[in-house]
Amino acid sequence: MKKIRNYRFLVLLFVVTMIATGCQSDSSSGEASGQVEFDFWSAPNPSQQVFWEDMAKQYMEENEEVKINVSPMPESPSSEAGIQSAIAAGNAPTISENISRGFAAQLAGSSAVVPLEEFEGYDELIKERKMEETISTWKFADDHQYVLPIYSNAMLFGWRTDILKELGFDAPPKTYDEVLEVGKKLKEKYPDKFLWSRADLVKPTWWARWFDFFMLYNGASEGNSFVEGSELVANNEAGVATLQLLKDLSEKDLLLTREATDPFETGQSIMMDIGPWTFSYWDEKFPEMKLGETYELTMPPVPESVDYENSKTFADTKGLSIYASATKEQQQAAFDFIKWVYSNPEHDLEWFKQTNLPPARDDLSENEAFTAFLEENPELQEYAKNIPNAVPPIDSEVTVEVQELIGTEAVNPVIQGEKDAEEAWSDMTDAIDKVLK
Template sequence: MKKIAKSILVFVLVASLLSGCGTSTKSENEASQTSKEGVVTIDFWAAPNPPQQTFWKQMAEEFSKVNPNIKVNVSPMPETPSSEAGIQAALAGGNAPTISENISRGFAAQLVDSKALVPLDSMDGWNDIIKSRNMEDTIQAWKFADGHQYVLPIYSNAMLFAWRIDILKQLGYDEPPKTYSQIIELGKKLREKYPDKYLWANPDLIDSTWWKRWFDFFMLYDAASNGNKFIEGNTLVADDKAGVATLKFLEDMAKNKLLLTQVATDPFETGVSVWTTIGPWTFGTWKDKYPELKLNETYVLTPPPVPDGMSTNNVKTFADTKGLVIYAQSSLEKQEAAMEFIKWVYSNPENDMKWFEITNLPPARDDVNTNEQFKAYLKDHPELQLYAESIPNAIPPFDNVKFNDIQTLIGQKAVNPVVAGQIDAQKAWDDMKQAVQGVLK
């Protein structure tokens, strides 16, 4: 009996100790966050980079001044081992924030599949945001397969290519080539004159990590297919002709030894290669590290190249774009407060202007090129002009829940073996299609 009593005592002690290790439950959290005065506190997870955190902290402060009943707590989202895993862990533990930004369409599709997101279009105020932010056209491409809108896109980077025009001029070019055959021809001339230089230095071409396909395959495919979808719902609807042409272009570059797949330090900046994919976030780094790189003097920006015979006007490209979501796990009161905050931020174009100035990422609006405020800013930052102009031509990533597997297969079955010279473009495309269809079943 004494033994049993002792065991129970030990169990109770250990249990109390363990309970102390746990976090408070969701309801306790919520109770503590909605004070007696009726102030609703919402948690906002910002992308783990200083400019975006600065912007959202500023917004939260200004919002709280005019809406004292809602308090927005901005904190960086956990990024170890990845921001997606951080959100997954928070959802699993019942500690998800009310809102977070930095959500791609693919990840959003996974969250939607797990019923973790609130369909924003079903909330009061959604239409006001779309109208006041002038994004009726942009938002169309963000509709999910079930017809709902779960993500409010914040920025849209129409990914571009940069050319070292100073080196191209040494080869006799006044402007960069626009079609596949013109590029191959330029590459051959480059290698002949400068055997140590390459057309495109990109080790990602032999890496099957899923997101790397955004910045090689999808940029080229979106251009070659004139924006034809790759996946629609749960069906592979890719344009075969454009897909094979894209892979053939990579195959031709590899065969002519125009690609450097070895790791190189800043190859474009140091002139090891003359061509690279580029996003607007690069210019901040260049300003500090490579001030000698000047637009139209040392480099120029272009949309992706297209297959021979295709129009080189209004060329489509991949949109590196992310947005914010509201989590279904939070209470209705918090969801509504979150919507109020979003509505307040995007009712004033000044706030999008602040975003543009702080982050260099073009806001996902239809009027970036026509609104006077943005026009004035772009005049002072000509390197961002083409990004803003290309927004209507930018295709966001597909929203399938298996996006990670599918994009890994595009690497493993198509891009990687073609660049390594293991198989030809047609076989790679067929293998990739078969594998992707297997995943979609």
């Protein structure tokens, strides 16, 4: 039986190899006739697929020697799993979007993606797109750049300013002490209301930490890194302060950690972590939500020792990667296509209009190409302004494990009253150190 199983394995391996070889031959066939053909996988989002199909069509009209096949990436059970399966089977595209920094670290660890700074024209691309500051926070621990960020959502907090005014506050709080003072007044006037409604605060869900812990930690630490390579470099003082704020909010009954439907919109809570995807939902369901009337958008509050005007936040952001399995000609052709796309701010404007995802440009709030669109959509202006102040996800092959430990060892137990802030931080850092080593 063992020999039969081994034989079947060898046959399967042979078939997979032949398929992979066939795919590579098919992709290279255009190159033999003077045409470079490559596959581009867009995110599994209709608006993004339409954008890239249009860009590819325009580019091919100007460059007849290139053929670009745009299709959405498989997303079962996730887009990351779809990419990993394609790599294992030898069917990876030449280039794809929808790559987070943490996932790119996994791909780079297995040499599945190539460093972008090694391509001819890379420096010109970064300068032409005005993204020197934004890209600087994306550099990986090995000093390479494996992802070109496409968009960057500088995550903000929304505040129900109409309710704040009822409590006697003319503007949203900026510091932890001011947040707690708002909470005190809220409970005095409205005992059944909460400051922040977020059920994920008591869940270990790894990606949830982006939108609670890392928003606050990045502000408290002034953008200090959390993990670099295999080393935990987190700012201890900022980390403990972040957990202490969460503990204080929980003890004062200012956190709603059970599931609730539209608590911010209905006024059940007065603070909410908000991304720009929220506004199309409000346009349809809650047209009464008006910037400057019922709510304002702000950067995360910070400890009293931190300069709020220069604070940081978390960047919900993804980008493009080029795969090592493609031929050199395909890789360069894909890079040249991307360079062409981002050499014209009008292309970024079209992306912004179609997706509502702010392009990862340092000059988004200042470039005249975007002025009219931002004036028509004032709720997006604060996101555009803070792109340079947004810190991307950690670049670690064990991102999932690290962020699960932030939840299970620190955030969750602090909010549930099981640990104090310093104990939780110590337990968390010890556990993360073991995972990184």
